[in-house]
Amino acid sequence: MQEKGTISIHTENIFPIIKKFLYSDNEIFLRELVSNAVDATQKIKRLASLGQYNGELGKLQVEVALDAENKTITISDNGLGMTADEIKKYINQIAFSGATEFMEKFKEAKDANEIIGRFGLGFYSAFMVADTVEINTLSYQDGAEPAHWTCDGSTTFEITTGTRTTRGTDIILHVNAESEEFLNKQRLQDILDKYAKFLPVPIKFGTNEQQEEDGQDEEGKPKYKTVETDNIINETNPIWTKSPNELKDEDYLAFYKELYPFSEDPLFWIHLNVDYPFNLTGVLYFPKLKNDYEFQRNKIKLYSRQVFITDEVKDIVPEFLMLLHGVIDSPDIPLNVSRSFLQADSNVKKINSYITKKVADKLAELFKNDRKAYEDKWNDIGLFVKYGFLSDDKFYDKAKDFVLLKNTAKETFTLNEYKEKVEAEQTDKDGQLVYIYTNDPAKQDAFIQSANRKGYDVLLMDSPIDTHFVSHLEQKLDKTSLKRVDADVADKLIKKEDAPAHILTDEQSASVKTIFDSAINKPAFKVELESLSPDELPVTVTMDEFMRRMKDMAAMGGGM
Ligand code: ADP
Ligand code: MG
Numbered sequence: 001m002q003e004k005g006t007i008s009i010h011t012e013n014i015f016p017i018i019k020k021f022l023y024s025d026n027e028i029f030l031r032e033l034v035s036n037a038v039d040a041t042q043k044i045k046r047l048a049s050l051g052q053y054n055g056e057l058g059k060l061q062v063e064v065a066l067d068a069e070n071k072t073i074t075i076s077d078n079g080l081g082m083t084a085d086e087i088k089k090y091i092n093q094i095a096f097s098g099a100t101e102f103m104e105k106f107k108e109a110k111d112a113n114e115i116i117g118r119f120g121l122g123f124y125s126a127f128m129v130a131d132t133v134e135i136n137t138l139s140y141q142d143g144a145e146p147a148h149w150t151c152d153g154s155t156t157f158e159i160t161t162g163t164r165t166t167r168g169t170d171i172i173l174h175v176n177a178e179s180e181e182f183l184n185k186q187r188l189q190d191i192l193d194k195y196a197k198f199l200p201v202p203i204k205f206g207t208n209e210q211q212e213e214d215g216q217d218e219e220g221k222p223k224y225k226t227v228e229t230d231n232i233i234n235e236t237n238p239i240w241t242k243s244p245n246e247l248k249d250e251d252y253l254a255f256y257k258e259l260y261p262f263s264e265d266p267l268f269w270i271h272l273n274v275d276y277p278f279n280l281t282g283v284l285y286f287p288k289l290k291n292d293y294e295f296q297r298n299k300i301k302l303y304s305r306q307v308f309i310t311d312e313v314k315d316i317v318p319e320f321l322m323l324l325h326g327v328i329d330s331p332d333i334p335l336n337v338s339r340s341f342l343q344a345d346s347n348v349k350k351i352n353s354y355i356t357k358k359v360a361d362k363l364a365e366l367f368k369n370d371r372k373a374y375e376d377k378w379n380d381i382g383l384f385v386k387y388g389f390l391s392d393d394k395f396y397d398k399a400k401d402f403v404l405l406k407n408t409a410k411e412t413f414t415l416n417e418y419k420e421k422v423e424a425e426q427t428d429k430d431g432q433l434v435y436i437y438t439n440d441p442a443k444q445d446a447f448i449q450s451a452n453r454k455g456y457d458v459l460l461m462d463s464p465i466d467t468h469f470v471s472h473l474e475q476k477l478d479k480t481s482l483k484r485v486d487a488d489v490a491d492k493l494i495k496k497e498d499a500p501a502h503i504l505t506d507e508q509s510a511s512v513k514t515i516f517d518s519a520i521n522k523p524a525f526k527v528e529l530e531s532l533s534p535d536e537l538p539v540t541v542t543m544d545e546f547m548r549r550m551k552d553m554a555a556m557g558g559g560m
Contacts, residue, residue, distance in 0.1 A: 001084065001160060002160050003160075004158050025123055027193070030125050030188070031195040032122050033171050034062060034195070035198050035199075035307050036123060037171075040081070040202045040205075041060040041061070042201070044079050044080040045060060047080065055140065055167070060078060061078060061203075062076070062077045062201055062203045062401050063075070063186065063203070063205075065205075066111065068183045072172055073100065076168065077169055078166065079141045081139040081168050081169055083139040083147060086139065090497060104523045119138070126173055127153050128179070130153075130174050132174040133150070133151055133171065133173055134148065134170075134174075135147075135148065135149040135150075135172075136163060136170040137149075137170070146164045147162045147311070157169055182191065189233070196308075197233065197234050197308070198308070199234050199235050199236065199306050200353050201361050203234045205231050205233045215484050222473065224368055228319045238327075239251055240281045241306070244273065253265055259301070263288075264283035264288045264326065266288070267286040272328065272354075278347045278350055278354075278501065280382055281329045282492070284324045284359070284385070285326045285381070286324060286377075286381060287325050296331045297307045297325075300313045302329075303327060305331050313328070315348060315352075318352055318356050318395075319391060320387040320392060321359060321389075323357070324359075332347045332349065333347065333348060336432065357394070360394075360399060362396035363381070363399070363402055364402055367402040374432065382404065382463070383463065385402070385403050386463075389403050390469060390472045393471050401414065401416075405418050406460045408441055410460075416475070431479060432480070432481060433479060433481070434515070435473075435480060435483070436458045436459065436481075436482055436485050437458060437483070437485065438460060438461065438484065439462050439466060444484075444485050451489070452460060513527050
């Protein structure tokens with residue numbers, strides 16, 4: 001058998017376009033070819049289960065082999081193989097996705113959606129790194145003849161009788177001069193780790209290794225023997241494919257370590273598992289946050305049927321949850337579309353709100369079941385919760401019950417609890433609640449103490465997100481204003497009736513005040529005595545807020 005023909009495409013030569021288009025990401029050729037090989041093994045399994053293939057299935061496996069000397073990379077599988085006619089149809093007719101047809105045909109089959117491969121360019125991505133590509137294949141069909149296809153990157157191909165004697169396919173890439181980086185074993189290992197680590201069929205990347213043998217050869221050098229090593233690089237059943245009730249905490253922690261070997265243990269996690277109205281599985285972890293949280297973004301990995309796609313999950317995961325870690329796997333996220341299309345996609349929107357809801361529910365549950373443990377985690381999760389509270393209305397609706405406020409005495413309150421606590425003392429004449437906060441407890445210490453002495457509570461709002469949090473609270477809370485503690489704010493509040501009495505008599509106070517006033521001798525400063533006990537600051541010297549600003553302005557202007 002021999003046949004020559006022309007690949008039917010509308011563009012004169014699509015390869016330069018493919019190369020140019022995908023150049024920056026040319027390592028994905030391996031993802032595509034390995035995915036196709038995995039698909040082929042899934043398909044034969046499917047055919048066997050439908051009774052359409054009665055042969056021996058054998059141990060289904062994919063193998064990647066590197067031959068640096070001959071500059072080839074071969075991807076082999078023992079999947080369903082192809083006949084010459086199928087090659088013409090599925091390979092030659094570019095943009096005709098065999099997977100689509102297969103899906104059509106086996107629509108009713110339960111796990112037909114295990115078939116990866118709606119990635120678009122697929123097979124042809126091989127030409128990003130290879131001058132010439134060969135296919136050697138034998139179809140599972142009775143009496144099929146082995147077929148061999150070769151194409152040198154032009155639009156012409158050649159089909160001859162092949163040499164394969166067992167069911168399956170070898171794809172042989174003759175790596176081009178610009179892509180010799182891929183002839184490096186470690187480079188290939190890294191790509192496989194990135195994309196293929198959790199594929200559902202064992203992937204062998206393994207070379208025959210040279211091992212030292214006892215004895216010496218004629219020249220007195222150590223002897224070597226070639227040992228077949230079983231280098232399976234992937235884990236075929238990663239935890240997100242399992243049901244949560246089969247899993248223990250250790251399993252989640254071990255998986256986390258596997259994903260992020262250098263990270264501390266996570267605080268807790270959420271197992272995502274939904275199949276209607278979209279299909280999504282995954283595990284999201286709440287990491288211990290370091291101060292450099294900006295640095296830790298993009299830790300969520302997106303998979304589609306266990307093939308790694310990207311760690312750029314913006315638009316799929318709500319912005320405020322971008323600091324989470326973990327994996328999400330969904331065949332329902334369109335992969336080859338523009339950002340704006342992705343944002344508008346209805347599945348993506350649903351996935352986004354599903355994730356938000358799961359995270360909110362998990363936090364609510366933690367809060368309810370073990371308040372103490374939740375509070376202990378607050379330093380690490382406060383940022384997520386506040387960020388979500390600010391940026392996502394649906395999240396806000398739930399988070400308003402478990403967002404925590406801390407005061408300078410390190411006590412913790414929910415919004416409702418805090419309102420109850422201060423309502424009596426911090427409501428002004430018009431019935432407006434006034435919450436006092438500090439954004440710099442060290443610098444504002446004198447004001448804080450002064451406010452506390454007057455019986456007012458001061459909230460701690462000193463993290464970077466708190467500026468926004470404060471103004472958001474002001475918008476959301478009914479008849480409540482938030483004021484930063486300063487010289488004036490405590491003064492303007494109604495003095496609490498039952499504030500503890502001074503330890504100094506009025507007379508003593510007056511004479512101490514006179515001493516301070518005359519020592520300072522500046523009208524801009526105000527001296528107050530309100531010490532309640534011997535170990536507190538007896539005297540507060542403050543500058544009126546207005547005077548302070550004037551002074552700052554004068555200083556900036558160069559003198560007054
Ligand atoms: P897709 O995977 O999206 O269908 P590809 O371009 O990757 O697109 O592959 C085209 C078609 O070629 C596949 O659908 C399949 O029918 C066939 N094919 C590719 N690789 C193999 C393989 N290893 N074994 C059997 N068929 C294959
Ligand atoms: Mg494919």
